[in-house]
Amino acid sequence: MDTTLDRRRLFTAAVLGGATIVGATALGSLAPEEALAALAWDVEPGAVDPNFAEGRITSINGTKLFVTGSDGVFHRIQATEGTSIWKLQPTGFDSAQVGDGLYARGVRLADGMLAAESIWINIVNLEVHISAMSRNMLHMEHYGSKIIGHVVPGKTATVYNGTPAISDMSLLKVGSHVKVIGAWRPDTNEIDIATVYAAV
Missing domain, CATH: 2.40.50.140 (Nucleic acid-binding proteins)
Structure with a gap:
């Protein structure tokens, strides 16, 4: 067929x-x-x-x-x-x-x-370096460009070491290198975060 x-x-x-x-x-x-x-x-x-x-x-x-x-x-x-x-x-x-x-x-x-x-x-897939963090935002750098990632309650999740996604982002650290999938806010340097992939 x-x-x-x-x-x-x-x-x-x-x-x-x-x-x-x-x-x-x-x-x-x-x-x-x-x-x-x-x-x-x-x-x-x-x-x-x-x-x-x-x-x-x-x-x-x-x-x-x-x-x-x-x-x-x-x-x-x-x-x-x-x-x-x-x-x-x-x-x-x-x-x-x-x-x-x-x-x-x-x-x-x-x-x-x-x-x-x-x-x-607006899907983006970025390898980034976390430069600063707050409860609702990740400040990131991607090949010299600064990106602001917004945490979206009920949607943003983190995957640690390949385990199932969870909403807890407390293990993320400033200085970490992570992969982020999210939705770009057109004509800005900002994204809404869908998933962060991190090794801890």
Whole structure:
């Protein structure tokens, strides 16, 4: 069975016919950690992945996103009722805003539109050095750039030494090197923190 053909048929039906389809999480995890690891599926090094788009949203029309890539390429992205969307947490299409950055993966239709299986809005994956801490913020440095990370009650979690994520950040220390996944606040040096990965 040709999985690519089946996915293409599924999403073409969803875009053109409004078919009820399973969420994209059935086709792959929406978890940002796994999403970032899976952004280049089955593509030769240096080749363009036709089923992937990235950039900033320049306009929104209904459930279509018009996106200008960092390379200047213009993308049209169609969300369906089966599209999974992440913006700090799984969310709905109405969370997308003009100016947001995104990564999208899906199926490229004959007219060039990308029927999105998954969209990650403003997602960042940073290796940082913690320079200062408060109860609600981490001050971080990333290759000389200063970044402010906001702790979001009920959402921000920490993973210590690969153990399950917990809300307790008390083991983080100034001077530590950690990995942070979060949602960028466009046009700022600030992010909302989803997960901190630390070795203690």
